[in-house]
Amino acid sequence: MTASKKFIIAFALSTTLLLSLITAGNVVFDAAGVFHISSSKFQQFVGSYAVRLQDAEFGLKMPPYERSIKIEIAETANAQCYVTGSSRHMSVGGRNAPQIAKKCDSVMNLAVSGGSFEDLLIFMGIIIDKPNFQKLYIGVDPWTLSRQRGAGWVDFKERYYLAREKFGIDPVSTFSQTDNFFQTIGNAISLDYLIKSVKSYKSGNSNVSNLTIVEHLSKKHQVNSGANTLLSDGTLLYPGSYLEKTPPPDHLVGDGTFGLSSKVFDQVVIQELDTVIEKAQDSGIEVIMVLMPYHPKVFSCEHEWVCQVIVDAEGMIRVIANQHGIEVLGSYNPKKVMVTREDFLDDVHISGDSVEQALSPRNSPWQAPSTLDTFQRTN
Amino acid sequence: MLFNSYIFLLAYLPVTLVVFFLLGKKHYKASIAFLGIASMVFYGWWSLEYVPILILSILYNFTFGILISRAGKRVSFFTPKRLLIAGVSGNILMLSFYKYFGFFLENIGMLFEMNIVPHIISLPLGISFFTFTQISFLADTYKGKAKEYDFSRYLLFVSYFPHLIAGPILHHSEMMPQFAKSINGRFQSKNFSIGVAFFAIGLFKKVVIADNIAPYSNIIFNSATEVDLTIYEAWLGTLAYTCQIYFDFSGYSDMAVGLARMMNIKLPFNFASPYQARNIVEFWRCWHMTLSRFLRDYLYIPLGGNRRGDMRRYANLMTTMVLGGLWHGAGWGFIVWGALHGLYLSINHLTANIKLPFGAWLWRGVTLFCVAVAWVFFRAPTLESAASMLRPMFFFNGISLPERLAVQPLAALGEIDWIHFEGMFHNGLLDPVAAVTVIALALLMALFAPNSQEIIDEVGRGRRPWVNSIAWKSPLVGGVILGAAFATGFSLIGGETPFLYFQF
Numbered sequence: 001m002t003a004s005k006k007f008i009i010a011f012a013l014s015t016t017l018l019l020s021l022i023t024a025g026n027v028v029f030d031a032a033g034v035f036h037i038s039s040s041k042f043q044q045f046v047g048s049y050a051v052r053l054q055d056a057e058f059g060l061k062m063p064p065y066e067r068s069i070k071i072e073i074a075e076t077a078n079a080q081c082y083v084t085g086s087s088r089h090m091s092v093g094g095r096n097a098p099q100i101a102k103k104c105d106s107v108m109n110l111a112v113s114g115g116s117f118e119d120l121l122i123f124m125g126i127i128i129d130k131p132n133f134q135k136l137y138i139g140v141d142p143w144t145l146s147r148q149r150g151a152g153w154v155d156f157k158e159r160y161y162l163a164r165e166k167f168g169i170d171p172v173s174t175f176s177q178t179d180n181f182f183q184t185i186g187n188a189i190s191l192d193y194l195i196k197s198v199k200s201y202k203s204g205n206s207n208v209s210n211l212t213i214v215e216h217l218s219k220k221h222q223v224n225s226g227a228n229t230l231l232s233d234g235t236l237l238y239p240g241s242y243l244e245k246t247p248p249p250d251h252l253v254g255d256g257t258f259g260l261s262s263k264v265f266d267q268v269v270i271q272e273l274d275t276v277i278e279k280a281q282d283s284g285i286e287v288i289m290v291l292m293p294y295h296p297k298v299f300s301c302e303h304e305w306v307c308q309v310i311v312d313a314e315g316m317i318r319v320i321a322n323q324h325g326i327e328v329l330g331s332y333n334p335k336k337v338m339v340t341r342e343d344f345l346d347d348v349h350i351s352g353d354s355v356e357q358a359l360s361p362r363n364s365p366w367q368a369p370s371t372l373d374t375f376q377r378t379n
Numbered sequence: 380m381l382f383n384s385y386i387f388l389l390a391y392l393p394v395t396l397v398v399f400f401l402l403g404k405k406h407y408k409a410s411i412a413f414l415g416i417a418s419m420v421f422y423g424w425w426s427l428e429y430v431p432i433l434i435l436s437i438l439y440n441f442t443f444g445i446l447i448s449r450a451g452k453r454v455s456f457f458t459p460k461r462l463l464i465a466g467v468s469g470n471i472l473m474l475s476f477y478k479y480f481g482f483f484l485e486n487i488g489m490l491f492e493m494n495i496v497p498h499i500i501s502l503p504l505g506i507s508f509f510t511f512t513q514i515s516f517l518a519d520t521y522k523g524k525a526k527e528y529d530f531s532r533y534l535l536f537v538s539y540f541p542h543l544i545a546g547p548i549l550h551h552s553e554m555m556p557q558f559a560k561s562i563n564g565r566f567q568s569k570n571f572s573i574g575v576a577f578f579a580i581g582l583f584k585k586v587v588i589a590d591n592i593a594p595y596s597n598i599i600f601n602s603a604t605e606v607d608l609t610i611y612e613a614w615l616g617t618l619a620y621t622c623q624i625y626f627d628f629s630g631y632s633d634m635a636v637g638l639a640r641m642m643n644i645k646l647p648f649n650f651a652s653p654y655q656a657r658n659i660v661e662f663w664r665c666w667h668m669t670l671s672r673f674l675r676d677y678l679y680i681p682l683g684g685n686r687r688g689d690m691r692r693y694a695n696l697m698t699t700m701v702l703g704g705l706w707h708g709a710g711w712g713f714i715v716w717g718a719l720h721g722l723y724l725s726i727n728h729l730t731a732n733i734k735l736p737f738g739a740w741l742w743r744g745v746t747l748f749c750v751a752v753a754w755v756f757f758r759a760p761t762l763e764s765a766a767s768m769l770r771p772m773f774f775f776n777g778i779s780l781p782e783r784l785a786v787q788p789l790a791a792l793g794e795i796d797w798i799h800f801e802g803m804f805h806n807g808l809l810d811p812v813a814a815v816t817v818i819a820l821a822l823l824m825a826l827f828a829p830n831s832q833e834i835i836d837e838v839g840r841g842r843r844p845w846v847n848s849i850a851w852k853s854p855l856v857g858g859v860i861l862g863a864a865f866a867t868g869f870s871l872i873g874g875e876t877p878f879l880y881f882q883f
Contacts, residue, residue, distance in 0.1 A: 004568040004571070007858040008572050010858025011865070014860075014861075022870050185389065
């Protein structure tokens, strides 16, 4: 046998052995229960959590299965108003936004981490036929106007396709079984997941404990605990230790580009958003768009193109809103809504106490940036 | 599609290799055509809207190639030289439109105090690389070194997926003879194993080393204008980026070389332990070698090189390096980076005949220091931000010592203006122990470890005979080690992180 053939065999065996060991470790330790928790047991947990949350006086400790829970809440809730969006909108609710509270008897927050256009479709597909549904607050991020900017929705792709069908949007496949296959492979061979799982195992937080509901937390408990709390209206309350973090952050997290790219407008997505809004309006639902501000540091425009993308995105969203006669609350620009760095938990998330200010009327009328002239609508 | 993605490694690459070798057994021309199409699919995976730009660019240059090579045979207005100028101008115009138009408008606005807000034109991926590759083709055709009338082969030469997005920048003459050999359509275990070895090393460099250093350089550079960095933070950020860009780009280049080699094609090397260079001239012989070659052959030498006296030589060096900097992107930081390297090279040539004292290691250190300082301009988003990094690096923010040292007799030092006892990393931007450990390990590797060519014995007996053919002296051990490196990189892919040079 030649040296090169020996090398290839040794290479293949070594790779296979190491990846097999990682996979075996992931299956054994499995911190998030990806491989162990049966779907029926999981559904039972999610269903039970959604019911107990809506009955809770204050809230429940938030488990890691946020999207599944929000979808279950969407299925079972009977609120008059709903808020959708990303983690930037997870704190928005009737308790801290009088602008919303005075128009709604009941509000349910359905925003999820990394919420994307696909998530909006999923949630709208579930709630649009609810008899009590009167107002929809769409939390719009710069990335909402393009496709596949978040990965979380992928686990609920059947619901996504159902929603497309419901809204009469072309059943264009933006996701294939192969993506699912690669995701599964990624989960199985991830060395990062193995390390996290082993740490979690050592600290006694096995996946079984993730399916335990902590009953009815009190405000005091929330303040003292290190865990996120989901309130009974679906809004998120950060742990006290996180909220008390001082001084307020004044640097960008990560590379400061927030996963944005210079191409954030997908004309097809914008047309699909038009369709969703029109369907909602036809059903007698009032649609309102919610823009949460970015940290002033972002608007110091260190990354000039990021700044430009965000400004352009707000421009495009207001063009869409105008066309549909929709009210827009807030602005991406913190100066416009008079929030300061003290109002932020980090560079993209505003604290719950500052939501009212963030959604307040703008201190100056919005003016289209010159670059908006280049926007083209194709509807 | 990224080389470091599951879709590439588990679907695109295996399918492309299997179909290529199956076709190559009996229908080599078909296998070449297939590779061209597969390369277009690879490019179109990023964004379909750029495929027409790539195809137009290929058609344009192919046509000019034919016109130039045939123009010499008859007397007409369209002389080869005029056609070359027209062809190259078209390429430069396209590159300028996508890459420099906004920068140009912005600076015109600043100069004349006009409020010009250029709309962002998104840059087609790899445009700098495929444009330069084709400019070199036109120049070679003009010199009579290249001639190409077969479109499918030309299409493959430009769009060949291992080098399309971020190089190496190729010469037509080094690729076409390889594409012409039908034997290269057959599976050859030696080439395949060498290719796999290169790819494994490249994946490890990118995913395990570069991606783990990136957060440290990002946080420091992004905070530079907001907080007063300490000297330690600024240097850690700079060294982090120094390592990140090396392992990221050389990792990509190793993967490109490895992928091509799996298909029996030898691409030129792009890196040869540049941080082990003893001077800047040597550094540029080892850093992005195909860009250096391009700049030398198509810019520095046509400008006159060193043939017209020392002053002209330094001016040529400066022009070449500034344009080389500008090639990386439209920004003053790139221009300053290029100018700094032009200055370094001029000083290096000026002192070439002086026998420098002290050992080689001192000059290696000095070279690395100069290179790292220049990287600050390359990485910082603005010149202001670069200045905010350089100030603490050169003691302008003083020296901050650990608070626990503020006891006598050391506390007396606090009387000196530029010494404070506020802690070495008081901004809390990073975990200093983790950062120092990771960056030091990467730096040690860049400074002392053999490079990929040496490990895989592709360069013959070099400066480190002990390391030659690590992979082949004991193929079983080499296979196990590199297999483990590949598996580690593969299992850490997680979120797909693009290569730094994709933005250029």
